Amino acid sequence: MKVCIKNNDIVLENVTDFKPTDTFDCGQCFRFNPDNNGGYIGTAYGRTVRITQDGDTVTLHSTTQSDFDSVWKKFLDLDRDYTAIKKELTKGSDAVMASAIDYGKGIRILKQDLWETVISFIISASNNIPRIKKIIELLCTNFGTPHEYEGKTYYSFPDAKTIAALNPAELDVIRAGFRTKYIYACAKSVASGEFELDLLYNMSTTDAKRELMKLNGIGNKVADCILLFALNKFDSFPIDVWIKRIMEYCYFENEPQPIPVIAEFANSKFGNLGGIAQQYLFYYARSLKIGT
DNA sequence: CACCAGGCAAGCC
């Protein structure tokens, strides 16, 4: 991959294994959306960027070398060799995985902000993706910090102190239902320093998961999503209704299985690439509407 | 009307 600066854009040449649609619409993030010109635009780490693609050239519009180096390069996981990962996942002639990878060949696992990911996946519990996105946008437009980008106003994801300082009833505007109390308690805990999110970066997957699950509203599945999408612990394999269905459909002759059985099967089959395998499968399962 | 959505916590036994 070659990085060039052209006017206010960062242009990446010879980019492989990346398509904005696959990466931003595969269900891992909630704040990137298609613009009206075939690109995607979204906000992360308090900054907004518009991303377009032409063949193997990817352009990050109206940004800086500094933001690319400090934010977007890591966020987009551009240093990782996904060609090698795909090869590893399909060895042993797994036809299902081959189809899933072919369908979602442009997926990269983003490295998202930890605090934002914690709250986003607390919101995700027993919810659907359009409404998760709606609730998160309400959270940001109501309590985030505005900035201008290409002539429009965008909002950062509000930090823990901002949410903790609210009167609890003020959070009702986001319409998160029973999840609101978890969001508020989590913000209080993080803002006070009682729960130190930064410590998770230096923990093993198991330890980080145990810590995360001390927070109300974070159970097994939500913890796995946070481990995968913010900490990039690729040995975690989140199992939601879609993954459960496609795993049963593809590997268990469509017979219902307990989640621990699926988890152990995935661990033995995909090992420390489970999280990436999971995301290919999730995106593929939703495209097929398996079980619905 | 019922049922579901990238589940979880609390209450049972």
Next chain:
DNA sequence: GGCTTGCATGGT
């Protein structure tokens, strides 16, 4: 320990 139930809201 494992199993069941209530939970807010919005869409079909």
